[in-house]
Amino acid sequence: MSTGQTQRPIRCLVAKVGLDGHDRGAHVIARAFRDAGFEVVYSGLHKSPDEIVQAAVQEDVDVLGISILSGAHNTLVPKIVAGLEEYDAFEDTLIVLGGIIPEEDRPGLEEQGIGAIFGPGASMEEAVEFVRENAPER
Amino acid sequence: MSGKRGEERNGREVVSESESARDDRSELLEDLLAGNHRALARTITKIEDRAPGYRELVSDLHAHTGDADVIGITGSPGSGKSTLVDRMAEHYRAEGLTVGIIGIDPSSPFTGGAVLGDRIRMSSTTGDMEVFFRSMSARGSLGGLSTATADAVKALDAFGKDKVIIETVGAGQNEIDIVKTADTVCVLVPPGSGDDVQMLKAGILEIGDLFVVNKADLDGADRTVMELREMIEGRSDRLSTLDADHHDRSDRSDSNGATGEESEGNAAGAHAEELSGDGPVTTVQEQGTDESDEDEEPQPESEPWTPQVLETVAKSGEGVEEFLDTLVAHREYLESSGRLERQLRNRYAEEIRALLREDSSALVERELAARGGIDAYLDRVMDNETDPYAVAEAIVGPLRECVEDRREEE
Numbered sequence: 001m002s003t004g005q006t007q008r009p010i011r012c013l014v015a016k017v018g019l020d021g022h023d024r025g026a027h028v029i030a031r032a033f034r035d036a037g038f039e040v041v042y043s044g045l046h047k048s049p050d051e052i053v054q055a056a057v058q059e060d061v062d063v064l065g066i067s068i069l070s071g072a073h074n075t076l077v078p079k080i081v082a083g084l085e086e087y088d089a090f091e092d093t094l095i096v097l098g099g100i101i102p103e104e105d106r107p108g109l110e111e112q113g114i115g116a117i118f119g120p121g122a123s124m125e126e127a128v129e130f131v132r133e134n135a136p137e138r
Numbered sequence: 139m140s141g142k143r144g145e146e147r148n149g150r151e152v153v154s155e156s157e158s159a160r161d162d163r164s165e166l167l168e169d170l171l172a173g174n175h176r177a178l179a180r181t182i183t184k185i186e187d188r189a190p191g192y193r194e195l196v197s198d199l200h201a202h203t204g205d206a207d208v209i210g211i212t213g214s215p216g217s218g219k220s221t222l223v224d225r226m227a228e229h230y231r232a233e234g235l236t237v238g239i240i241g242i243d244p245s246s247p248f249t250g251g252a253v254l255g256d257r258i259r260m261s262s263t264t265g266d267m268e269v270f271f272r273s274m275s276a277r278g279s280l281g282g283l284s285t286a287t288a289d290a291v292k293a294l295d296a297f298g299k300d301k302v303i304i305e306t307v308g309a310g311q312n313e314i315d316i317v318k319t320a321d322t323v324c325v326l327v328p329p330g331s332g333d334d335v336q337m338l339k340a341g342i343l344e345i346g347d348l349f350v351v352n353k354a355d356l357d358g359a360d361r362t363v364m365e366l367r368e369m370i371e372g373r374s375d376r377l378s379t380l381d382a383d384h385h386d387r388s389d390r391s392d393s394n395g396a397t398g399e400e401s402e403g404n405a406a407g408a409h410a411e412e413l414s415g416d417g418p419v420t421t422v423q424e425q426g427t428d429e430s431d432e433d434e435e436p437q438p439e440s441e442p443w444t445p446q447v448l449e450t451v452a453k454s455g456e457g458v459e460e461f462l463d464t465l466v467a468h469r470e471y472l473e474s475s476g477r478l479e480r481q482l483r484n485r486y487a488e489e490i491r492a493l494l495r496e497d498s499s500a501l502v503e504r505e506l507a508a509r510g511g512i513d514a515y516l517d518r519v520m521d522n523e524t525d526p527y528a529v530a531e532a533i534v535g536p537l538r539e540c541v542e543d544r545r546e547e548e
Contacts, residue, residue, distance in 0.1 A: 040251070
């Protein structure tokens with residue numbers, strides 16, 4: 001729609017969903033994104049999928065980073081995806097996942113439209129680079 | 139209007155593109171007016187990015203604005219702005235009102251990056267789509283943010299939000315400009331911030347309609363409230379001193395008793411506290427005469443608003459009712475005194491001026507580029523063939539002549 005002539009920073013929502021109180025990773029990645037020049041909205045802890053969808057839509061983010069370490073990703077991610085679809089926001093939002101995601105769950109999540117999954121050991125440069133290259137063009 | 143002018147100026151190449159752009163725009167506007175949240179979010183993004191076509195979009199929004207009550211909340215980091223805003227949203231929702239919130243956070247001047255954290259505190263109304271919360275960052279562009287904020291407020295207003303809240307860290311002139319786009323300005327002060335209150339003197343004290351000592355359950359709250367009250371009284375005393383001086387000088391011969399007494403009292407600044415009892419009364423008189431002198435309006439401002447100092451504990455909700463009541467009172471004051479209209483006129487005047495500055499400097503930039511850019515001129519200035527003033531005149535002169543010719547034709 002618009003040309004890339006305006007230097008808009010990439011907008012991200014870093015989200016914690018569900019009953020998972022481990023937010024060190026989310027904080028670290030939020031800071032890394034900030035230092036990479038992104039605008040980062042942090043959701044805070046214990047958000048429901050609906051709340052994440054609301055935040056993603058209202059903030060009109062390019063990238064939604066979800067951090068899940070509780071193992072509930074197969075329940076929570078589909079709800080978020082469905083919510084974004086409801087608001088026509090799924091198509092132009094890049095969704096990335098971080099946390100503890102077992103290898104066997106990855107194909108299923110990727111099939112639902114998750115752009116990338118960063119598990120333990122992933123470097124911040126890797127995540128920043130991926131977002132830079134894959135953030136949807138507006 | 140400006141769209142048409144843009145086409146004329148830029149010639150045919152733009153025309154075909156702007157056709158589709160206009161379609162997109164009217165679709166976006168329709169969706170926004172129909173209550174589509176995503177359209178509202180997109181509109182604010184366009185405004186924030188200054189994306190192509192955003193000006194026309196804001197022009198189109200204008201006709202649909204004017205219904206929202208705009209409240210600005212500012213204060214130092216950690217004074218509890220977000221928590222109070224959360225409480226406000228909760229109360230307004232309980233009354234069945236819809237709420238739009240713009241939370242502004244600073245961005246890094248080095249990377250442009252920002253962590254926008256105001257959203258975290260919005261816990262009471264989270265999941266409720268009728269509360270539209272949008273985070274904005276300063277994006278390094280200092281002057282532009284107040285324009286972008288004002289435009290985003292228009293989008294929320296046109297969308298139909300009853301209450302629009304602007305939340306920003308009060309740290310300097312930029313924030314003051316932002317918060318001035320609000321009808322009612324609230325300044326939050328954490329207790330025990332003796333020196334911070336001193337800092338507030340510069341700028342922020344003048345714009346606050348309400349001062350809220352939040353976290354009032356902490357030590358030092360009483361003292362902070364007292365200091366604020368003193369300062370506000372000092373403020374009205376000082377204003378009337380200026381007036382009194384002015385009157386003294388211009389018509390010293392018929393300066394009446396009240397004016398003389400007031401200026402005398404202020405000359406001995408140390409006695410300000412003693413005089414505080416009848417200070418405001420004098421202020422009323424002074425402002426009344428001042429109004430009729432300057433604006434030549436038949437009805438002078440009936441009574442100036444005396445900034446209120448309130449105590450709240452936003453976390454527990456203590457004092458929030460009273461705070462909201464005072465907001466309503468201020469709103470009523472704005473409407474009944476005619477101040478709301480005057481503020482709006484001032485705001486539009488400033489907006490027009492800001493746009494004029496922006497546009498004319500862009501025009502001059504383009505003209506400079508069309509004449510080969512600044513480097514060519516620099517070389518000649520360095521060689522002493524010409525000087526900066528002559529260069530400015532060489533570029534602006536023809537523009538001025540064009541404008542003058544056009545004006546005469548009209």
